Amino acid sequence: MNKRAELALWAVLLAAVLPLTAFASSAPTEYYDGNYDREVTFSLPSAYDGEITEVTEKIRFSTAFSPEETVLRHLLEYPADSEHRSLPGDGVVQLSEDVSFIRSCGTATVNFNSAYADLDAAGRYLLAQCVTNTLCALGRVSSVVILCEGRAVSLSDQEEIPAGAYRQSSSDDLPLVQAQLMARRSEETALRYSADTAIFYPAQAGRGILCETRSVSFPEPGAEAAVQTLLEAMSAPPARLRDIPEMPGLTEYLTDTPALQPLDDDTQAVVLRFSEELNRQMSAHGILRSVLLGAITSTLTSFLPDTSAVICYIGDERIGSLVPVGLYNGANESKVFENGLMRWGDFTHFQLDECLLYFLNDQDKMTESVRALPASWADSPEYLLQALLEGPSYYDSVSDLHAAAPAEAAMNQILGIGTRQNTCMVNLSGEFLANCVDFTPAQERNLVYTLVNTLTNLPWCRRVELYIDGEQPDVLINEIALPGGFMRNADYIAAGG
Numbered sequence: 001m002n003k004r005a006e007l008a009l010w011a012v013l014l015a016a017v018l019p020l021t022a023f024a025s026s027a028p029t030e031y032y033d034g035n036y037d038r039e040v041t042f043s044l045p046s047a048y049d050g051e052i053t054e055v056t057e058k059i060r061f062s063t064a065f066s067p068e069e070t071v072l073r074h075l076l077e078y079p080a081d082s083e084h085r086s087l088p089g090d091g092v093v094q095l096s097e098d099v100s101f102i103r104s105c106g107t108a109t110v111n112f113n114s115a116y117a118d119l120d121a122a123g124r125y126l127l128a129q130c131v132t133n134t135l136c137a138l139g140r141v142s143s144v145v146i147l148c149e150g151r152a153v154s155l156s157d158q159e160e161i162p163a164g165a166y167r168q169s170s171s172d173d174l175p176l177v178q179a180q181l182m183a184r185r186s187e188e189t190a191l192r193y194s195a196d197t198a199i200f201y202p203a204q205a206g207r208g209i210l211c212e213t214r215s216v217s218f219p220e221p222g223a224e225a226a227v228q229t230l231l232e233a234m235s236a237p238p239a240r241l242r243d244i245p246e247m248p249g250l251t252e253y254l255t256d257t258p259a260l261q262p263l264d265d266d267t268q269a270v271v272l273r274f275s276e277e278l279n280r281q282m283s284a285h286g287i288l289r290s291v292l293l294g295a296i297t298s299t300l301t302s303f304l305p306d307t308s309a310v311i312c313y314i315g316d317e318r319i320g321s322l323v324p325v326g327l328y329n330g331a332n333e334s335k336v337f338e339n340g341l342m343r344w345g346d347f348t349h350f351q352l353d354e355c356l357l358y359f360l361n362d363q364d365k366m367t368e369s370v371r372a373l374p375a376s377w378a379d380s381p382e383y384l385l386q387a388l389l390e391g392p393s394y395y396d397s398v399s400d401l402h403a404a405a406p407a408e409a410a411m412n413q414i415l416g417i418g419t420r421q422n423t424c425m426v427n428l429s430g431e432f433l434a435n436c437v438d439f440t441p442a443q444e445r446n447l448v449y450t451l452v453n454t455l456t457n458l459p460w461c462r463r464v465e466l467y468i469d470g471e472q473p474d475v476l477i478n479e480i481a482l483p484g485g486f487m488r489n490a491d492y493i494a495a496g497g
Contacts, residue, residue: 028418088123164195206288276315
């Protein structure tokens with residue numbers, strides 16, 4: 001069986017394991033995922049030369065997975081033909097069996113298996129740029145960090161040259177771009193250099209970590225000096241991110257120069273020694289130890305080549321475990337680091353992504369607000385509806401808002417949420433409707449379109465169907481007709497909202 005046939009079989013099997021109700025037209029009585037089809041533009045090596053070529057093809061997605069990860073898996077298996085070659089590694093390079101993909105605030109981290117490190121520098125660069133161009137074309141990713149089993153890999157086969165974060169390349173001639181980059185970076189690394197770098201920050205209230213990719217200037221050569229520069233970059237305010245507490249100057253509390261310690265697996269760990277004063281500064285700035293160390297570990301291991309771990313001392317204490325709190329999976333559960341080594345994979349569930357929610361301002365006009373939610377839940381209609389019903393939070397991007405849903409509304413009043421192609425179906429209970437019986441027509445409209453406009457920000461959702469106890473009555477409360485579905489309506493969103 002050729003690879004194209006295998007891809008078709010994979011899509012059929014994926015559809016087969018989904019619940020049959022995902023394709024029914026009736027109202028959902030539980031939460032289930034569905035499938036949808038979408039055209040995707042893949043970037044691949046040309047069959048004629050070293051240039052990059054684009055191939056557009058319609059593929060099947062499941063709402064159970066992020067669209068970016070689905071596209072990645074198709075890209076890695078894309079077969080060669082007369083117009084283009086297969087990707088470097090020819091199918092051997094695959095996503096890691098551990099955490100394979102995560103997206104935070106426009107920065108995607110792709111974690112390959114060990115075969116990625118076996119490619120030569122040209123192959124790694126070509127693969128990374130094809131992945132980056134493909135993901136950026138989807139619209140929600142602007143930069144890509146490439147890891148191999150949780151660690152960064154050098155741009156060069158001879159030198160430890162950080163790759164940093166990749167951006168979409170407008171040039172078709174990738175070998176020429178790589179040669180120019182390598183020549184410049186090899187010369188610069190001996191002196192000073194700049195690189196697009198993924199910097200992770202603690203979120204407000206210890207809820208997790210957020211990523212911002214920006215250009216960072218490294219004034220001195222060497223990994224130890226790069227560590228100090230990265231800590232300084234973390235201490236500076238982000239250029240775009242919201243929801244970030246003021247950071248203490250991390251390098252001010254180092255009691256020794258950062259060091260590199262070889263590990264048994266031919267990688268290395270960064271050793272950081274901070275004074276006890278850092279604990280007091282974290283408390284003063286409202287930063288939890290767990291999210292600060294998660295941000296430090298994620299920043300260092302995603303940039304420094306072959307650096308797979310961080311060892312951290314605060315005062316006389318070597319950090320060997322944490323009890324994180326926050327929104328993420330595993331919150332309030334003790335996390336013990338094997339041999340005291342904090343790794344990238346230990347903190348992936350800390351990563352948050354920005355989502356758009358719609359609430360009402362003091363004039364009852366619909367207003368768009370940004371909230372950082374756990375990255376693994378950011379594409380979940382169930383979680384977005386829960387956020388709407390809970391109402392605005394103090395860490396949202398816009399303050400002084402209130403929910404369009406009644407205060408008595410709760411998730412147990414949503415009987416089911418289902419998907420069918422580009423439609424999200426929401427089955428509300430009679431109890432939910434009873435809480436809205438006194439709504440005015442304007443309140444009714446705001447209730448419907450805060451829900452619809454929030455859900456249609458999902459990459460697959462173009463339409464929302466609303467049901468009451470499994471039926472679609474002629475009107476919801478006053479005048480909004482329920483039969484059929486609702487499309488996004490940006491006209492109701494307040495200017496500047």
